[in-house]
Amino acid sequence: MMRPLPLLVAGLTLTLGLTGCGLHPLYAGGGSGAVATALSGVEVAPIEGKAGWLMANALKDRLGGGQGGGARYRLDVRLDDQIRGLGVRRDDSVVRERxxxxxxxxxxxxxxxxxxxxxTAGSDAGxxxxxxxxxxxxAENTALERLSVIVADExxxxxxxxxxSRSGEAMAPARP
Known part of the structure; x- marks a missing residue:
């Protein structure tokens, strides 16, 4: 039978050790916090093509507000979407793509x-x-949909x- 006291002491020690590690929640304050407020002020500029449409929708879903035209910030995105053949069968047809x-x-x-x-941000899929x-x-279309979500998250x-990093001073240009 385990004794609860050693487990309690170990848990308390671990908890106290984590309080001083310097980690802070990114979205502290929830939807009204500094980060969420700043992100809601970002408007996504139109992006060309099917991949651009998917990417713009994924970004708008994640950023929230800012799409009404009165946003303080604009996000300009240029995409490079490629499909490359990897494996070849005996009849010279491609067996795998990236x-x-x-x-x-x-x-x-x-x-x-x-x-x-x-x-820059990016991802790939086989x-x-x-x-x-x-x-x-x-399969190519499904891969594009997944990649759009992954890159938008990034x-x-x-x-x-x-x-x-800029909370408290709005989003200002990074200092060199």
Whole structure:
């Protein structure tokens, strides 16, 4: 039978050790916190193509408000969407593909046109190429949808980190 006292002491020690580690919640304050407020003031500029439409929707879902035209910040995104064949069958047909989605994005303060964040994000996915052309196209489209969500999450996480580092002074250009 285990004695509860040693477990209690170990748990208390671990809890006290974590309180001084310096970790702070990114979205402290919930929807009314500094980070959520800053992100809701970001408008997503139109992005070209099908991948752009998917990416813009994913970003708008994650950022919340700011889409009414009165946003203080604008997010400009340029996408590079590629599909590359990897494996080849004996008849020279491709057996596996790699879909790569890369985004270069800039967060722009619309009052001063200053670029606050200039970065890239990206992800890739493997696709099995089967004998059915319909199934392969469906797999490519599904991969693009998943990649759009992954890259949008990466972009929003970077913007949230930036907003957290600038909380209290609004989002200002990073100092060199």
């Amino acid at each position: 879909r790569i989605l890369r985004a270069r994005y800039q967060l722009v303060d619309q009052t001063s046109n200053a670029v606050l964040v200039d970065a 696709i099995d190429v089967v004998r059915s052309e319909y199934a392969t196209i469906a 972009i929003v996480a970077r913007l949230a980190t930036y907003a957290r």
